[in-house]
Amino acid sequence: MTAITQNLPWFIKDLGVSIVGQKCYTSIVENLDFSDVECLKYSISKGLGLGIVVGGSIMKVPQLLLIISARSARGLSLTAYVLETLAYAITLAYAYRNNFPFSTYGENLFLTIQNVIITALIVHYNPPNILASRSPRQRVILAAQATIATAIPLAIFPTSTIALFQLATLPLSLFSKLPQIRQNYRAQSTGQLSAFAVISQIGGCLARLFTTAQEVGDPIVAAGFALALALNIVLGVQLWLYWGKDEKEEIEIGHVGISEKARTHWTPPQKVEVVIPPASPGGRASPRPSNRRWSRKVD
Known part of the structure; x- marks a missing residue:
């Protein structure tokens, strides 16, 4: 295995040396000496950091x-x-x-x-x-x-x-x-x-x-x-x-709190129809009868 690690391409070697240094690269990578605890910790630290x-x-x-x-x-x-x-x-x-x-x-x-x-x-x-x-x-x-x-x-x-x-x-x-x-x-x-x-x-x-x-x-x-x-x-x-829980939002109207869920399921009131009676045929409303009586004056 060391025959491979000691003959890695130059750009891989240069990258490894720039990260962990020549000493630890030789010990850990080329010689596969994992008993070198100091270099092993340092190499792990560098790897984690990157x-x-x-x-x-x-x-x-x-x-x-x-x-x-x-x-x-x-x-x-x-x-x-x-x-x-x-x-x-x-x-x-x-x-x-x-x-x-x-x-x-x-x-x-x-x-x-x-x-x-x-x-x-x-x-x-x-x-x-x-x-x-x-x-x-x-x-x-x-x-x-x-x-x-x-x-x-x-x-x-x-x-x-x-x-x-x-x-x-x-x-x-x-x-x-x-x-x-x-x-x-x-x-x-x-x-x-x-x-x-x-x-x-x-x-x-x-x-x-x-x-x-x-x-x-x-x-x-x-x-x-x-x-x-x-x-x-x-x-x-x-x-x-x-x-998975939604935020509890509340809106206060006076002293009554309406939750978001209640507002979601709130339905508007039913439509109310107002019927207005038509005007009189002459286009003018008929005058209301008065309680006052009129009499013709006789000369």
């Missing part, structure tokens, strides 16, 4: 398609997506500034971009009350301006300040999921929430805990992934509990 980056590039695509096809962002929390996007962007800036391997944070780039688009769609289809009076174009422009205003500080602030921001991603991760969890609980439905996205995030957080321990060793980053894992598991449980 897989997460590739998966992250399409993780939120099903969510995007759900919103666009339904032309609605029902069940999605705007607050949750804003905070989650901010957490992704901070983690991306922190990892880039500290020269971490791209395989340990690359998915944050794609997730940030996808989340920005989803947030804009939420603002477009289900705007908050403060933006409801504005036109769709104005709402999208405001969302774009907010995105740029957030990106500029992350690009120009010093690394020490970005490190403080990274500490803030822990509460951000917590508060980014709580609005969505609360909204799901209140509605007893997950609305347009994508099961693929939630399950992918659970798997990604598990893998990231391993890759962070192997390649980065940053406790702040690891704590963020651990917290995100716990909250994503809660969302996964909600998806399982509320699967």
Whole structure:
């Protein structure tokens, strides 16, 4: 078997060396020495990291398609997506500034971009009350301006300040999921929430805990992934509990609540015909007889 692995095409060898390094490539690939635990863990970490980056590039695509096809962002929390996007962007800036391997944070780039688009769609289809009076174009422009205003500080602030921001991603991760969890609980439905996205995030957080321990060793980053894992598991449980259930929407008329189901089966009252008697043949209505009597005057 080693006769094959030691004579692989040059482009495969160069790719392998660029990913795991010459030492681990020789040990794991060419010599098939799986007893080299250090290189084995490192190679697995690199493979998982690249897989997460590739998966992250399409993780939120099903969510995007759900919103666009339904032309609605029902069940999605705007607050949750804003905070989650901010957490992704901070983690991306922190990892880039500290020269971490791209395989340990690359998915944050794609997730940030996808989340920005989803947030804009939420603002477009289900705007908050403060933006409801504005036109769709104005709402999208405001969302774009907010995105740029957030990106500029992350690009120009010093690394020490970005490190403080990274500490803030822990509460951000917590508060980014709580609005969505609360909204799901209140509605007893997950609305347009994508099961693929939630399950992918659970798997990604598990893998990231391993890759962070192997390649980065940053406790702040690891704590963020651990917290995100716990909250994503809660969302996964909600998806399982509320699967196939419609959102309970109620409209209050006075003190009477009419549920969505009742409105669906409500039937309008029967048509009532009003018959108006025809006018007199002369075209003028006959004068009503008066109780007053008239008499002719005799000279």
